[in-house]
Amino acid sequence: MCTEEEFAYFVEASYGSIYPALGKLEEDGLVTSRTEQQDGKPARKVYSITNAGRQAFAEQLAEPLGEDMFRSPFLLFARFAHILPRELVEQRCAEFLSRTAGKLQQLKDAGGRYECNPADKWVIDYGHAVLEVAERHFRTHMHELITMARAEPRKDAAE
Structure with missing residues (x-):
């Protein structure tokens, strides 16, 4: 299971950009989602990467990397x-x-x-x-x- 805190050092993203991106990825067949009920809380959507998503991710990682960014x-x-x-x-x-x-x-x-x-x-x-x-x-x-x-x-x- 991946959490936001694990990736905060690598990429900057907000909830306002994450959910539209997940919607587009699902539309493109790169992720799937399911609704999970929670006791006393609103239902949440859980996303899983598909094989096509893994392949697209690997292809993206194979592209030349940009400069590391450091802000302090x-x-x-x-x-x-x-x-x-x-x-x-x-x-x-x-x-x-x-x-x-x-x-x-x-x-x-x-x-x-x-x-x-x-x-x-x-x-x-x-x-x-x-x-x-x-x-x-x-x-x-x-x-x-x-x-x-x-x-x-x-x-x-x-x-």
Whole structure:
């Protein structure tokens, strides 16, 4: 069973785009759906990929890959640390470390939560390695970012 959280690192999609896409895939015979009743909840649709869907997916994966995309609200924040109060920069650094520790734990737990095939394990290990390097770099250099920040808020900042 695949869940949204498993694929959040690979693709960005919202419910507003997922369900129309599933409808089109079903129309094209690439997935099928069935309605599943739930106690005390509305019925839900469960989708399954067809053999034609697997083949189409494999063909799509064989196409040249696009560039990996990396977006970081924290790095945008860091880019302007020099105009921000030091206390705020320290707070955001602590939040970043906390989030990174949480993500590392999620990846560690993911390996035990599901039966992983070797490819899944490789992806989890890669993500773990990337986050470990980021955390190590951050811990080593965050003092530089904090030092760049203003010691006190400027009174003329709004002018």
